[in-house]
Amino acid sequence: MDSWLRDNPTVRNIRAAVADLNGQARGKRMPARFAHKLSTDGSRMPMSVLNVDIWGEDIEDSPLVFATGDRDGVLMPTERGFVPMPWLANPSALLPMWMFLEDGTPFQGDPRHALKSVIDRFAAKGLRPVVATELEFYLIDDTGDDLQPPPSPRSGKRRLGGEVLSMRALDMFDDFFTELYDACEAMDIPAETAISEAGMGQYEINLVHSDDAMKAADDAWLFKLLIHGLARKHGFAASFMAKPYAEHTGTGMHTHFSVLDTDGNNIFDNGGEDGTPALRHAIAGCIAAMPASMLILAPHGNSYERFTPGAHAPTGIAWAYENRTSAIRVPAGAHQARRIEHRVAGGDINPYLMLAAVLGAALVGLEDKMDAPAPITGSAYDADLPQLPTTWDGAIAAFEASELMHRILPRELIRNYLMTKKQEAQYYEELTEVERIDLYLDTV
Numbered sequence: 001m002d003s004w005l006r007d008n009p010t011v012r013n014i015r016a017a018v019a020d021l022n023g024q025a026r027g028k029r030m031p032a033r034f035a036h037k038l039s040t041d042g043s044r045m046p047m048s049v050l051n052v053d054i055w056g057e058d059i060e061d062s063p064l065v066f067a068t069g070d071r072d073g074v075l076m077p078t079e080r081g082f083v084p085m086p087w088l089a090n091p092s093a094l095l096p097m098w099m100f101l102e103d104g105t106p107f108q109g110d111p112r113h114a115l116k117s118v119i120d121r122f123a124a125k126g127l128r129p130v131v132a133t134e135l136e137f138y139l140i141d142d143t144g145d146d147l148q149p150p151p152s153p154r155s156g157k158r159r160l161g162g163e164v165l166s167m168r169a170l171d172m173f174d175d176f177f178t179e180l181y182d183a184c185e186a187m188d189i190p191a192e193t194a195i196s197e198a199g200m201g202q203y204e205i206n207l208v209h210s211d212d213a214m215k216a217a218d219d220a221w222l223f224k225l226l227i228h229g230l231a232r233k234h235g236f237a238a239s240f241m242a243k244p245y246a247e248h249t250g251t252g253m254h255t256h257f258s259v260l261d262t263d264g265n266n267i268f269d270n271g272g273e274d275g276t277p278a279l280r281h282a283i284a285g286c287i288a289a290m291p292a293s294m295l296i297l298a299p300h301g302n303s304y305e306r307f308t309p310g311a312h313a314p315t316g317i318a319w320a321y322e323n324r325t326s327a328i329r330v331p332a333g334a335h336q337a338r339r340i341e342h343r344v345a346g347g348d349i350n351p352y353l354m355l356a357a358v359l360g361a362a363l364v365g366l367e368d369k370m371d372a373p374a375p376i377t378g379s380a381y382d383a384d385l386p387q388l389p390t391t392w393d394g395a396i397a398a399f400e401a402s403e404l405m406h407r408i409l410p411r412e413l414i415r416n417y418l419m420t421k422k423q424e425a426q427y428y429e430e431l432t433e434v435e436r437i438d439l440y441l442d443t444v
Contacts, residue, residue, distance in 0.1 A: 025094075044072040121360075302436060319376070
């Protein structure tokens with residue numbers, strides 16, 4: 001890490017930051033000349049900071065606060081190392097961190113450690129997940145009383161309707177997307193295809209698949225930080241809020257994954273379209289965990305406004321081949337790339353928790369050789385299917401009652417996450433609609 005600082009002498013400021021349970025970056029800023037201490041000594045921060053609510057407030061009655069004296073944990077750099085922050089005016093770098101106890105034990109309330117635990121369990125079986133993510137977001141002008149798309153810098157006009165896969169909609173913000181791709185390259189984020197989506201001012205960028213699931217999660221977390229910051233640099237907002245406009249489609253984050261064995265073979269590939277029994281076991285695990293996982297896949301009050309029949313977000317629990325109405329889709333294409341697409345999560349998720357929940361559920365399905373139901377055909381919205389939780393309270397109850405989640409996530413994290421979401425749900429009820437939008441627009 002010291003060599004990176006020497007190779008980038010113009011960097012003046014460092015942010016050492018960790019992802020909390022909501023995926024918010026929390027940490028410290030320091031002059032670059034002091035940053036060398038981070039590689040050896042790390043940085044100290046209260047463990048309770050990883051368990052604050054979406055407002056950044058302590059969780060009432062949390063055992064991490066007064067009951068234990070609000071003790072420090074030790075933040076240490078992740079393997080990612082320094083990444084530039086191209087959205088800031090002054091040359092700066094971010095050092096992603098994760099939290100440990102004094103004795104070097106991973107802090108079980110850290111979402112990145114939760115994903116690491118799942119990845120390690122795959123590795124113990126000689127398996128390695130390959131992961132790709134598709135991130136939808138809105139570009140929004142929030143300077144007035146009502147949200148609206150920002151005017152194009154080229155024409156001065158606003159795009160007031162959805163234009164699916166429109167080149168014109170992309171070219172309206174050519175400078176922004178060009179700078180975004182340059183920034184992704186500088187930050188080693190594998191941003192590939194960009195498209196315009198169905199909502200007004202809505203876009204999607206795919207991040208290329210990686211056989212390092214932790215890097216895929218890091219990439220998604222850093223991408224969200226980048227696009228929030230870069231949009232503000234250009235004079236508007238970028239939001240991953242699940243449903244910023246009541247009348248327009250919501251924002252999702254679809255995840256594709258396959259699993260490789262020790263020889264690099266895809267365990268879902270049988271040389272044909274159907275896939276292997278392992279494919280169905282993994283699908284069965286995802287289906288079994290889906291109701292309890294909903295609190296992670298849809299973590300906020302606004303998240304549940306996205307799940308309406310016929311709105312391109314799944315409402316029933318089912319899987320299918322090449323069918324975008326189902327919660328789990330097995331895409332067509334080359335058999336060597338046979339994979340699962342998990343389509344439930346919103347763009348407002350914490351990428352570490354989301355991948356821990358999805359991959360952990362698939363692993364349970366593989367371990368138990370679970371049987372998947374028959375794939376559906378036709379529209380999932382017209383089928384008689386078990387339904388996903390449709391309210392925040394319902395998702396909290398399903399998460400709390402689940403025994404399966406204890407096979408996927410650490411007990412301490414489950415406790416902390418439940419306390420966080422219960423507190424947020426309580427205070428969310430007191431907010432006006434304007435306050436709810438303002439809460440989530442920039443944070444998630």
